[in-house]
Amino acid sequence: MADRYTELINTPIGKTIAKQIGLPAPVVLERFDPNRPVIDGPVLFGGAPGATLGGPVAATLAHIGAETYTPLQEELRSAAAAAGLDAKIFNAETAGAEQTFKALVFDASGITDSTQLVELHRFFSPTIRRIRSCGRVIVLGLTPELVSHPRQRVAQRALEGFVRSVAKEVKKGASANLVYLTPGVDARLESTLRFLLSPRSAYVSGQVIRIGSSANAEEPDWSAPLAGKVALVTGAARGIGKAMAEVLARDGAHVVVLDVPQAAEALATVAADLGGSDLAVDITSEDAPKLIADHLLEHHGGVDVFVHNAGITRDKTLARMDEERWQLVLAINTSAIEAINAELVERQAFRANGRIVCVSSIAGIAGNFGQTNYGTSKAAVIGIVNAYAEEAAGLGITINAVAPGFIETQMTAAIPITIREAGRRMNSMSQGGLPVDVAETVAWLASPGSDGVNNNIVRVCGQSLLGA
Amino acid sequence: MNSSVRRVAILGGMRIPFARQDGPYAKASNQDMLTTTLDALVSRYGLEGEALGEVVGGAVLKHSRDFNLVRESVLGTKLSPATSAMDVQQACGTGLEAAIVVANKIALGQIDSGIACGVDTTSDAPIGVNEDLRALLLDANRAKTNQQRVALLTRLRPHMLLPEIPRNVEPRTGLSMGDHTAITAREWGITRQAQDELAVDSHHHLAAAYERGFQDDLVTPYLGLERDQNLRPDSSLEKLARLKPAFGGPEGTMTAGNSTPLSDGASAVLMASEEWAAAHGLEPLAFFVDAQTAAVDHVHAREGLLLAPAYAVPKLIDRHGLALGDFDQYEIHEAFAAQVLATLRAWEDPVFCKERLGRDAPLGAIERAKLNPNGGSLGAGHPFGATGGRLIGALAKSLHEKGAGTRGLISVCAAGGEGVTAILEGA
Ligand SMILES: NC(=O)c1ccc[n+]([C@@H]2O[C@H](COP(=O)([O-])OP(=O)(O)OC[C@H]3O[C@@H](n4cnc5c(N)ncnc54)[C@H](O)[C@@H]3O)[C@@H](O)[C@H]2O)c1
Numbered sequence: 001m002a003d004r005y006t007e008l009i010n011t012p013i014g015k016t017i018a019k020q021i022g023l024p025a026p027v028v029l030e031r032f033d034p035n036r037p038v039i040d041g042p043v044l045f046g047g048a049p050g051a052t053l054g055g056p057v058a059a060t061l062a063h064i065g066a067e068t069y070t071p072l073q074e075e076l077r078s079a080a081a082a083a084g085l086d087a088k089i090f091n092a093e094t095a096g097a098e099q100t101f102k103a104l105v106f107d108a109s110g111i112t113d114s115t116q117l118v119e120l121h122r123f124f125s126p127t128i129r130r131i132r133s134c135g136r137v138i139v140l141g142l143t144p145e146l147v148s149h150p151r152q153r154v155a156q157r158a159l160e161g162f163v164r165s166v167a168k169e170v171k172k173g174a175s176a177n178l179v180y181l182t183p184g185v186d187a188r189l190e191s192t193l194r195f196l197l198s199p200r201s202a203y204v205s206g207q208v209i210r211i212g213s214s215a216n217a218e219e220p221d222w223s224a225p226l227a228g229k230v231a232l233v234t235g236a237a238r239g240i241g242k243a244m245a246e247v248l249a250r251d252g253a254h255v256v257v258l259d260v261p262q263a264a265e266a267l268a269t270v271a272a273d274l275g276g277s278d279l280a281v282d283i284t285s286e287d288a289p290k291l292i293a294d295h296l297l298e299h300h301g302g303v304d305v306f307v308h309n310a311g312i313t314r315d316k317t318l319a320r321m322d323e324e325r326w327q328l329v330l331a332i333n334t335s336a337i338e339a340i341n342a343e344l345v346e347r348q349a350f351r352a353n354g355r356i357v358c359v360s361s362i363a364g365i366a367g368n369f370g371q372t373n374y375g376t377s378k379a380a381v382i383g384i385v386n387a388y389a390e391e392a393a394g395l396g397i398t399i400n401a402v403a404p405g406f407i408e409t410q411m412t413a414a415i416p417i418t419i420r421e422a423g424r425r426m427n428s429m430s431q432g433g434l435p436v437d438v439a440e441t442v443a444w445l446a447s448p449g450s451d452g453v454n455n456n457i458v459r460v461c462g463q464s465l466l467g468a
Numbered sequence: 469m470n471s472s473v474r475r476v477a478i479l480g481g482m483r484i485p486f487a488r489q490d491g492p493y494a495k496a497s498n499q500d501m502l503t504t505t506l507d508a509l510v511s512r513y514g515l516e517g518e519a520l521g522e523v524v525g526g527a528v529l530k531h532s533r534d535f536n537l538v539r540e541s542v543l544g545t546k547l548s549p550a551t552s553a554m555d556v557q558q559a560c561g562t563g564l565e566a567a568i569v570v571a572n573k574i575a576l577g578q579i580d581s582g583i584a585c586g587v588d589t590t591s592d593a594p595i596g597v598n599e600d601l602r603a604l605l606l607d608a609n610r611a612k613t614n615q616q617r618v619a620l621l622t623r624l625r626p627h628m629l630l631p632e633i634p635r636n637v638e639p640r641t642g643l644s645m646g647d648h649t650a651i652t653a654r655e656w657g658i659t660r661q662a663q664d665e666l667a668v669d670s671h672h673h674l675a676a677a678y679e680r681g682f683q684d685d686l687v688t689p690y691l692g693l694e695r696d697q698n699l700r701p702d703s704s705l706e707k708l709a710r711l712k713p714a715f716g717g718p719e720g721t722m723t724a725g726n727s728t729p730l731s732d733g734a735s736a737v738l739m740a741s742e743e744w745a746a747a748h749g750l751e752p753l754a755f756f757v758d759a760q761t762a763a764v765d766h767v768h769a770r771e772g773l774l775l776a777p778a779y780a781v782p783k784l785i786d787r788h789g790l791a792l793g794d795f796d797q798y799e800i801h802e803a804f805a806a807q808v809l810a811t812l813r814a815w816e817d818p819v820f821c822k823e824r825l826g827r828d829a830p831l832g833a834i835e836r837a838k839l840n841p842n843g844g845s846l847g848a849g850h851p852f853g854a855t856g857g858r859l860i861g862a863l864a865k866s867l868h869e870k871g872a873g874t875r876g877l878i879s880v881c882a883a884g885g886e887g888v889t890a891i892l893e894g895a
Contacts, residue, residue, distance in 0.1 A: 071657075072657055072813075074818075077817055077818045077819050078818045080818070080819045081818035081819045081821070081822035081823070082818075082822075084822070084823075085819070086819060086823045087819050088655065089655060089656055089657045089817075090657065091656075091657025091658075091659070093657070093659050094653065094654055094657050094658065094659055094660075094721055095654065095657070096654065096717075096719060097719075
């Protein structure tokens with residue numbers, strides 16, 4: 001699974017050589033294993049004075065049975081007690097160096113002005129080196145744009161810079177992410193916290209996730225959050241789309257896999273392996289939106305999760321790019337999504353608490369040499385998410401996108417070696433992600449518990465240096 | 469059968485100053501110290517020739533020949549030889565358990581008066597012979613002929629000559645009490661500073677109690693000691709800060725200064741029914757209201773070895789509809805500063821109170837000025853069996869000074885993961 005450099009560097013000899021000549025030393029990232037707990041190690045849960053999110057955080061930690069420690073702070077201890085969380089006590093002054101953590105979770109919602117940002121330093125400075133390999137840093141704050149007091153807004157906005165910097169310091173395959181919640185709203189945090197704490201978020205780092213209010217109270221069966229759901233994934237005959245189909249099926253969904261008719265054979269195999277169904281159609285064909293809607297409504301009475309994964313690249317520098325290349329990329333990567341969404345909404349194909357998940361790319365955020373067409377199409381995907389989020393919320397569904405960075409697929413295997421190596425290593429994890437990393441992120445967004453997550457673009461890039 | 473329960477009066481306490489191990493009492497036996505202490509109590513309260521209901525007491529470190537330690541001590545005092553006596557033993561809870569036995573018998577009308585007492589020597593400690601040697605000697609004892617005895621002698625090996633010295637170690641964990649408490653200190657995040665502060669308070673409060681004459685009728689001089697040998701009136705944070713960690717490794721927070729030293733000493737408390745007290749012209753200092761023990765699973769559940777009182781106290785105060793803050797004085801035995809601080813923290817902690825005690829709200833904090841105001845074991849020392857008597861005697865007197873109806877709480881942690889607690893009320 002890991003690339004050959006990562007494999008080599010993790011042999012005893014490789015480790016020694018890498019250390020001596022200063023090569024990046026990527027660790028083999030931990031990935032989801034149904035036989036392991038959500039988080040395999042102790043969690044330290046801290047907070048700035050006045051923190052308000054202790055309740056939902058403690059509840060999640062109690063539900064997942066995490067061995068939790070808190071500093072001796074009244075509000076944290078009370079929140080733990082109320083949630084039935086048997087939290088131990090951590091005091092940096094007396095704790096031995098052998099006390100390490102798999103995750104550091106910090107509730108920064110109580111920080112109301114920039115002078116209080118020192119609380120970040122107070123909590124993390126003595127604890128950041130206690131993070132285990134493939135550990136997690138999660139900071140919780142309030143969505144700055146929705147905070148009315150200017151100084152509080154400034155302080156909350158500052159969290160982003162902190163988390164992104166910490167993400168670059170943690171190393172050893174650990175990640176750091178920020179979750180913003182809407183002030184004054186009882187946020188449904190559990191789905192997102194589970195994702196970020198677990199190995200499912202292996203390649204997600206340096207990200208900001210915004211959670212708003214929830215219209216639904218659907219409590220998932222966490223061992224099969226998509227049980228009873230129908231999910232369609234486009235471009236699922238191979239690559240990342242196939243991994244998405246596998247993960248969504250693993251999480252309990254009936255998956256309809258879609259790809260071009262030329263890939264029908266591979267597609268049928270994927271469907272058969274997953275106990276799903278297949279639909280061979282070119283999404284750019286004129287009747288594609290209708291065919292898809294018909295299929296979903298006739299065979300499944302609608303759809304719960306629709307993943308717009310199909311996408312292509314047709315690289316050329318702009319001056320040498322013919323219009324056909326441009327149009328093909330835009331048609332598949334952007335316009336097809338708009339047409340299909342419109343049809344599905346029009347036909348009321350989405351069931352309650354439905355999900356649209358699009359696939360953008362860091363090329364759509366940072367731009368890329370030779371990819372003016374692709375960059376445009378993937379930035380447009382972000383535009384689609386932003387433009388339709390409000391309407392989606394009105395329909396009781398969410399629309400979000402994942403933006404993969406360098407993912408080990410046939411697409412990236414085709415890149416010349418030097419550029420490929422650079423792409424692989426230019427991120428905080430010093431390695432490329434795997435299709436399953438994108439798939440896990442999609443599954444989190446698709447979960448019935450993620451209804452508060454709308455209008456988010458979540459990069460799955462190991463905190464790529466591009467477009468950071 | 470007497471169906472009514474009588475109030476149990478505490479009439480007075482007496483002890484000898486506590487000495488450090490191998491100090492002035494190095495050659496004094498448990499029986500010597502206990503006899504002296506009982507006689508001092510007898511003289512102070514005019515009990516010469518009196519046949520009391522019962523004298524109950526014990527020692528933790530005891531020679532096998534001392535199977536009837538208390539009775540033998542009573543026979544050496546001026547009490548009437550018709551005073552029956554009984555040995556009890558519950559590690560550091562021995563002294564308080566002795567008082568509970570006496571109190572219960574008085575309450576039920578089985579006796580009208582009694583003495584609860586306790587003693588310990590860590591200097592004149594019993595030494596056991598090696599287990600293999602013991603087996604050999606017992607075999608020799610059973611042998612019928614000299615030939616058989618000589619044959620047995622050939623089994624003698626050098627290692628058998630090493631004696632078994634009693635060690636302050638928990639049998640089921642192999643850890644010393646200090647090691648256990650170091651774990652507790654770390655679990656509860658108790659700092660060195662906080663422990664040293666408590667230790668300094670203990671010394672200063674005890675020194676002040678001696679200065680204002682509070683101890684005059686509670687302590688009788690013995691073998692040249694007039695005050696507790698361990699007491700350092702000039703103890704300070706600066707001095708304590710210089711000490712090296714004694715438990716918990718090089719980064720440990722526990723030192724010889726904030727842990728009690730091994731000590732020698734004895735104490736006794738006179739208890740009676742109100743009628744007996746009146747008939748003897750003695751004024752009750754306080755009443756022994758109730759008591760509660762508890763135990764924790766320090767072996768499998770890995771709970772704090774010395775945190776059992778944290779469980780006992782809530783049961784005790786609930787029974788009387790009292791809150792933790794409803795007491796005028798708290799006497800918490802200071803085995804280690806860390807153990808006292810962890811207990812206080814446990815009562816304040818919402819998680820401990822919910823998860824361990826099943827309570828919706830924490831018991832809360834206690835006013836620190838009311839904690840061990842006349843000094844504690846860190847200052848005085850801690851001869852295991854004698855600490856309970858020291859606490860009862862001093863608290864009863866203090867509550868009497870504060871006035872009738874004032875309340876005091878006693879809490880003693882003990883080896884084996886046990887705890888003994890009691891409520892006293894000023895008379
Ligand atoms: N691999 C990466 O590093 C990376 C990085 C960023 C974004 N992405 C995006 O992830 C998605 C999947 O990428 P991948 O690496 O798995 O690529 P891939 O080429 O391996 O798979 C894409 C699939 O989409 C299908 N497809 C293409 N055009 C279609 C059409 N018109 N109708 C139906 N199906 C069609 C293809 O047949 C193929 O099976 C794409 O949107 C891509 O832009 C990939």
